[in-house]
Amino acid sequence: MTQIIPRPSQHPNDPGTLVEMAWDPITRIVGSLGIYTKIDFENREVVECHSTSSIFRGYSIFMRGKDPRDAHFITSRICGICGDNHATCSCYAQNMAYGVKPPHLGEWIVNLGEAAEYMFDHNIFQENLVGVDFCEKMVAETNPGVLARAEKTLAPHSEAHGYRTIADIMRALNPFTGEFYREALQVSRYTREMFCLMEGRHVHPSTLYPGGVGTVATVQLMTDYMTRLMRYVEFMKKTVPMHDDLFDFFYEALPGYEQVGLRRTLLGCWGSFQDPEFCNFRYRDMEDWGRKMFVTPGVVVDGKLVTTSLIDINLGLRILLGSSYYDDWTDQEMFVSRDPLGNPVDRRHPWNQHTNPHPHKRDLEDKYSWVMSPRWFDGKDHLALDTGGGPLARLWTTALAGLVDIGYVKATGHSVRINLPKTALKGPVEFEWKIPQFGSNTIERDRARTYFQAYAAACALHFAEKALTEIRAGRTKTWEKFEVPDEGIGCGFTEAVRGVLSHHMVIRDGKIANYHPYPPTPWNASPRDSFGTPGPYEDAVQGQPIFEENDRENFKGIDIMRTVRSFDPCLPCGVHMYLGDGKTLKTLHSPTQALTGE
Template sequence: MVKKELLIDPITRIEGHLALRVIVDTNTRRPERESVRSYVTMFRGFEVFDIGRPPEDMPHINSRICGVCGASHANASVIAADMVYGVSPYRMGVALRNMAFAMTDHIYDHTIILNMLEGPDYSAPVVATMTPSVYAEAKKTLAPNRDKHGFTTIADIMAALTPITGKVWQLAAKFQRYAREAGVLIYGRHSHPSTLIPGGISTDLSNAEYLVIGYIYRLTKLTAWVKYMYYIWEDLLTFYRDTYKYEDNGISYHPDEAKSTVLAVASSGIFDDPETYEAVGDYVEWEEFYKAMEENAKKRMLKPGVVYKGELIHNSYAKYQASIVEYVDHAFYEDWADKVSTLPWYGELEKSDFADPLGNKLAGGKSELVPYHPWLKVTLPKLTARDWNGKYTWVAHVRMVMPDGRIVPFEVGPYARLLVASKQPGSDYLGLFKSNGNGTLSVTLPRACTDELPQSVCDEDTFTWEVPEFSSTLYRLWARAFNILVDVAAAWNFATKALEYVKTGHTRTSRPWRVPNRITFGVGFTEAPRGTVRHWMVQKGGRVLNIQIHAPTTGNASPFDTKFDGREKRSPFEQSAINTYVTEETEPQDWTGLDFVRAIRSFDPCLACAAHITFVKDGKPIKTVKKIITTAHYS
């Protein structure tokens, strides 16, 4: 057997610093399982900035975690702050939060990810050079949607994805700007929103109707754009699936244990129902807020839940958060389990026998796992030499304790979000988005035209997708392309509601918050384009005692382990690399790892978000920051 080691460091066209190491059997063109390691080569120090600061500062500090998905972290932090203070926004405030979030971190970001970061892997220069037979076939294959998007063959689509010069690449650069502009009308700026506050949003509504109309003007252009984009990606991905059976390349989540150790996917759901979230609380105890949040999450436009081995095992926001554990066997940190009993808030959780206000036991009720729930996590960095069988990365192990007691890696992202949504009946306010609960989603987008695109994309159209039973390179891209249709439907949904609220006089956005002197806990879960963002917060007297941040990539990129049960557990990144095979049509010595980076990029890694450490000296944080916003209240 001849072996080829591929050390891809850095992986480009992602956010941050990520590398992949595999040893490939040149005969089978598949990697040796034991050789696969994905590793994060950067670290950040954001959580230290939060300790001792007011909860209302958290959205503004934590949006700086990332220059791409800052609004995702801001929204997760503001939901956690809502909970620790026990106050939710008025309905107009919820609608504005949804409208801005749909635009900035979703329609804008998916446009860039799909066409400018992932798309070049399927562009004419790459395909013609590395897989010339595929390109030759693409030149002969007519694009089924050619009457819609105007590209005659699949090869024409590949040419349009060429960086800088390609038509689709250039249009993506233009249309992402419209999405950012629409979001900034509400956020004030992006990617670091300036208007998110506990209990609301401080957007100036002195001319509310004008603001919403400006938003809808841009949304109309973007509606035409996402239809155009989906027609293109549907053709390209269908070509790879039907002609080359590429859907089996890069499998991560799979319900069959023989094919993957990633046996679960999870989603927090996204886009709160304005009336339901308004009713959650006006200065209530955090425990009551937490209980109400459970029902609120179930009324999100995309619903929360966990799919395990192909079955939806629950649709609970609370069970999702309670089941998470994080440990550090193969990451550059020290274990903290023997220190948790000294934490000031440990006793509060101990009083409830380490259960949440709904009675869900943290970490599945397993006493040996309780210290690894994020409410009790203590971050202790410990840099050592890289060891493939020891510590080799800056991201920790993020796992989920299932109802059967098994500890499993799980996947988040557009595929996970849509699979979870597809297994629950649901629709939005306007009926643009529908799930039949049997695995199929549909989106109907209204007539919308823009001068930059062919008139053939103007007409109203309905798009349907039967979500595949497993996640692979191809299906993760397909999920992203379909997800942006859902995001546009959400934008129409909440813009329409906002106009109604303006006309009926419901223009108040925010409730004033008051500071509890007791220890309170918060959980802010929402969906970034690349998966669930999870923020756990503990405060007392208006000061943050602890905060733990999980970005989507934290778990997706986590290292392998066999802790607690002896079973091999691989992250989605590493599992997808294990299930990747080489299609490059060159000699092994010239392989570049195209299929491996396609697999990793299809997750849209964001490493600035994923890696966090806290710098301490003599048990105290080294750095502090000044208060960012005042405790002013807005109506």
């Protein structure tokens, strides 16, 4: 349950004018994220924000000494939401370490599975979790004036989605009773089925391995996938224009709303969907095959694309501490001093990281979170990149790079065009996501999520066609054998649903010597680092205006919640147990043991 704790602040320059308010835990997600703010109600502004996580992630500790071949099975359990993204990324890292290249069909199947995951997860989060922030019931509680205006505002694209007014859209988003809310739940069911067709089960794949997949690929399998995919394509033809109408209305109804959640445009995307025609998983070729991915990797700084090289991205990774509950590792072993190309690898790189938990009492002026602070070093500054919730960064980098052109999707250098073919009820439709004029803010992070759902569906159409070509040609092999080396390193890069995901592994004596997964959670939810730079949640919330109509006593914090949820916060990637000090946790395995204590 959200706790709101108001009390006057002892602000040195203006005592008593700031009110401290906390939302801990943030609702509608796994409950370990807390947002602590100081608000100036007179000037309607959030003055300060701290993001905390109350749980420790320790996979990097207990992965040591494990058989490398188990890495994807273990790390998929990092998260009960995007576990398949972890399994996929781990397999990518293992492919590099083992020197194995999966058969083409195996990679197309992995792509189809990941596309289904994007469709499933973005749908359920956008419509059944984020959508609640914009539904009739929520707007009536927080901005009744906006709802009154919505009742009188015709939806510009009503012929595409079927809702006459903006208020009708808001009613359709009401939880449990709204028409669109309920429809989205059905969509989540069959998109999950799509994933299971490709990778066995959701969310922990049973047929995904380094070297490929164990899925038996047949024409019937692809037909079963495609029948569901075309239903999803039909769904997106009304979802995109519906959300455009809703989000555009908020800009019109609340002048200045573009400032909500706005931060400097610092976006990271590690790329997604390998092209097996080019990808061999060799580090030396990573820059080339990375640029052939169907979502282009890259870093965007102040709206400009500064690199599309996965080698640059890899070498720029830095793990900082500062406000985190850990001791530093500056006097501990370095596992990798140079990459396979001879480039120096920094001590603060994931290959060289050590995890030294040191619990503290929460102190917002010192240590206050279990999340570390990943940063990307551009040679001058340690940049607090965010993922834009995943889709904003993916579409922005892909659009600027202009490298993707597969018919169904095309990057133009300033936009991404998405072509959806004829379906049962509608003819062909083209959508175009354009780089937002307002930059990276709350509304645009949410809007990009809708467009990327359509993008993932369009890519899946291409992948299915490629897979069918392989099957019909008799090239049905889906897995390539490999051997685990005694010594080796690997790194995997992909996009989890919420954004950047990397896995770094060091093998010694045939066992894992060091392993560090970095999902979107630490990038977005990081606290202030050792340079005092706030993390993206903190940075996006503090300084933003407040448009809620409620007074201080009845304040819901809806604009703050919309901003945090626009990043698609997902804290399971921080849920792990560490006892420390040589303590052992004993589990009773049977009713007899429970009764006898044996």
